[in-house]
Amino acid sequence: MNIIAEKYVKLALNIGNYDKDFIDAYYGPQDWRPKSKSGEFNDSIYQILNQQVDSLLDEMESLSVYNAAELEKLRYRYLYKQLLACKTRIFMLNGVTLSFEEEAKALYDTEVPVHNEDFFKQTIEELNKILPGKGSVTDRLLSFKDKFRIPEEKLKAVFDAAIKECRNRTLKNMQLPPTENFSVEYVRNKPWGAYNWYKGNFFSVIQVNTDLPIYIDRAIDLAAHEGYPGHHFYNALLEWNLYRKKEWVEFSVYLLFSPQSLIAEGTANYGIEVAFPGSERIKFEKEVLFPLAGLNPDEADAYYKVLDLQKNLSYAGNEAARNFLNGKWNEQQTVDWLIKYSLRSRESAAKYLDFIKQYRSYVINYNVGMDIVKNYIEKNGGTDENPSKRWELFKNLLSTPQTPGGLK
Template identity: 30%
Template sequence: MNDAWFQAYVLLAFRIDKVLRLIAKDSLLVDYYYGPPIWKAQVENEPPTPAPVLLQNAEELGAMLAHLDLESQRATFINKQVRAMHTICRRLCGETFSLDDELRLCFDLSLPLTKTPETEFEQAWARAEETLPGTGDVLTRLVALEQRLALPPERSEQIVSFAYQALAETRRRTQAFVDVPLDEAISVELVQGQKWRANNQYLGNFRSRIDINLDIFTSFRDMLPFACHEGYPGHHTELALKEQQLFHERGYVEQAIGLLISPQAVISEGLATLAPTLLFTPEEQQHWLTEQLLPQAGVKITPEEAQWESPVGALWMGVRRNAILLLHEGRKEGEVKDYLKQYLRIDDRQAQQALAYFQRPFHESYTFTYTSGATLLQPWLQGADRFSIFASFLAEPLTPSALLRQEG
C-alpha cells in the first residue's frame, strides 16, 4: 500500500504543476525531482487533469494517509505537504483564501500580518547615507559605488569564475561541521530574462546547477551570500544531505520531490537565508572580498567603501513583504511599484521585476518563506551548538509548526 500511496503523491504533485504552468508559464509547484522517471513521464504524456479531479485525488490521498505506518515526524511532514496540495486544488477550483489562511494551509505558517513601519526603512537609509563615502546626491554616490563593484557587461561571463571561487570558500567552511556527500558537485550557468537573481536547480545524485541571472546579479558584494544561500550550507547542501540520509538510507520517497508551495519551502528558505551569517561575520565577508576577489577583477576601493553596507540587502524582504500587504489592501500596482522604488532605492525596471515576481499565483505568499523561515529558525541557532543544530536541520523532515511547538 505504501508504494502505491507515494506514487499517487508524486503523480498529484506533477499534475498540479502541469495545470499551474498552463495558468502562467513561470508558475510551478515542483522544484526538483529525482524519483522514478516513469512517474514523471506518465504525467508528461497525459492531458491536463481537471481541477475537480485533482481536488478529489488530494482528498483521497489525505484520507489514505492515516492508514500508512510512518514515523511520527515523517507523518507530520507528509500530512502538511498533502494539506498544501489540497489547498492549491481548492483554489484551482475557484475557492478564495485570505493571505492568512493561504500561509497557514500552504506553508504551515501562522503569522501576525502587520507591516514593518516605514520609519525603520527610513532610519536604515539615513544611517547608510551618513557613512556612504563621497559628496553630493546620495543616490548618485550609491550608483557610482555599485557600478565599481559590478562587472561591466563586456566582462560579465567572468562572474562564473568568481562564483566558483565563492562556492569553494563556502564549501571549505561548511565541511567543518557538515559531512557533505563525497561526490556532490555544483555547476554554474548564466541566464537572462528571469525574475530572480540566482536559482538552484537540484538534479539529484548530489548534483546542482545554479543559474545566475545577468540582468540582476552583477555585484561582487553578492558573491558570498549567493554561494552560501544557493550552495553551501544552503539549498544544495540541504538537498544533497536529504537525498543521502532520507531518500537513499531511509527510503523516504517524498523527499525525492520538492514542492515550492509547501511547508518544505519555509524550512529550506529559512536555512538558506541564515546560511551567510552562520559562516561569516560582516568583517570576514569584507576581508574575503577585498583580499581575494576584487584584486582579480582589477577593482580598487578604499577601506571606507569596503566597510560600507547598502541597506538594500537587509530591507529587501521587509519592503517586499509590505508591498504584498499593500496589494491585499487594494492599492494600485503603480502605487505599490512606487513604494518599492522609494524604500529600496531601485529603478523602475527593478521595481517592475519585483512586482511581477510575487504577482504569480501563490508567489506573493512564497515571499514570506524567507523572512518567516529565518525568524522561525533563528532562536535555535544562538548558542555554541548552532553549527551542529544547523547541520541536523539540513537533514531532517521539519515542519514550521512542529519547530515552533518545540521551541515553546
C-alpha cells in the same frame, strides 16, 4: 506511511501537470510521472485531485495517534503539512483567491509579521546620513553601490573563488554526499536573481541571472545560498539521508509552493552566516574577491556598513506583495513603494514585481524563513560563541523532515 508517501508523490506530480512551477525537483521513479501532458484544468480535474488529497489527509489522521520515534513524528508532520499545501494549490488552480496572509499560512506554515512605513523610514534616515552625494536616498545608494559592481568579464572568476571557499568551509564541518557536484550557467530574462535546479543523484544546475548589476557581496550570497551550505547541499542531504538510505519516497519530490520552501530558503540565507561567522566574510572578500573583481578593498568596510542597514529594507518586499496580492495597490503603486522603501532602481522594482506576480507570497521565505531558522538555531545554543553547535543544529535542519511551525 510509505504507501501514503507514494500516493503523495504521484498526486504532486499530477498537480504539477497543471501548474508548471509546482514541481521544483523530482528524481524518483520515472514511471510515476503522468503518462501524458495535461489539458486545461477544469472542474472535473479539480474534483479528482481534491478527492485524492482529502483521502490522503484522512489516512494521515488515522495514523496521528500511533506511537512513533521522534524522526517518524517529524516525518508525519512534514508529510501532513505538505499535503495541506497540495490541497491549497488545488484550490488556487480552481480559481480560489486567498489573501496574502491566508496563502502564506496555508502554503508555508507561518504568519508574516507586518512592518509599517515608520520601520523603513528609520533605516532610510540612517542611510541618508552616511551616503555620499546629493539627491534622493535611492539615487545615492545606487550610485554608491555602482562602485562595487562586478565587471561582467570577471563574474566567472569571482563566483568560482566564492564557490570554492563556501565548499571548503562546509566540508570542514559537514560530510558531503559522494559524487555531489553542480554546474553554473549565466542567463538572462528571468524574474529571479539566481536559481538552483536540483537534478537528483547529488547534482544541481545553478543559474545566475545577469539582467541587473551584480555587486560584489552577491558572490558569497549566491555561492552559499545556491550552493554550499545552501540549496544544492540541502537537496543532496535530503536525497542521501532520507530518500536513498531510508527509502522515504516523499523526498524524491520538492514542491515549490510548500512549507519545505520556507525551510530551504531560510537555511540557505542563514547558511551564509554559518559559513562566515563574525568578520570572516569581509576578511575573505577583502583579501580575495575584491582584487579578483578589480575593486578597491579599502572601501569594503563602508560598503558593508551600508549593506547591514539595507537588510532591514528586505521586508518592504513583503509589504509590496501583501498590498499587491490583496488588491490594495496596482502595479504602479507597488513599483513606487519598492523604489521608495526597498531603494531599488525602477528596473529592479519592475523585476521584483514580476517575481511577485509569478510566485506570489513565496517572497516571505527569504527573510521570514531566515528569521525562523536563525531564532531556532540561536535559542538552542548555536551562537557566534559556539560555532560547532551552530553547525550541528544546521546540519540537523538540512537532513531531517522539518516544518516552519515545528521550529517555533
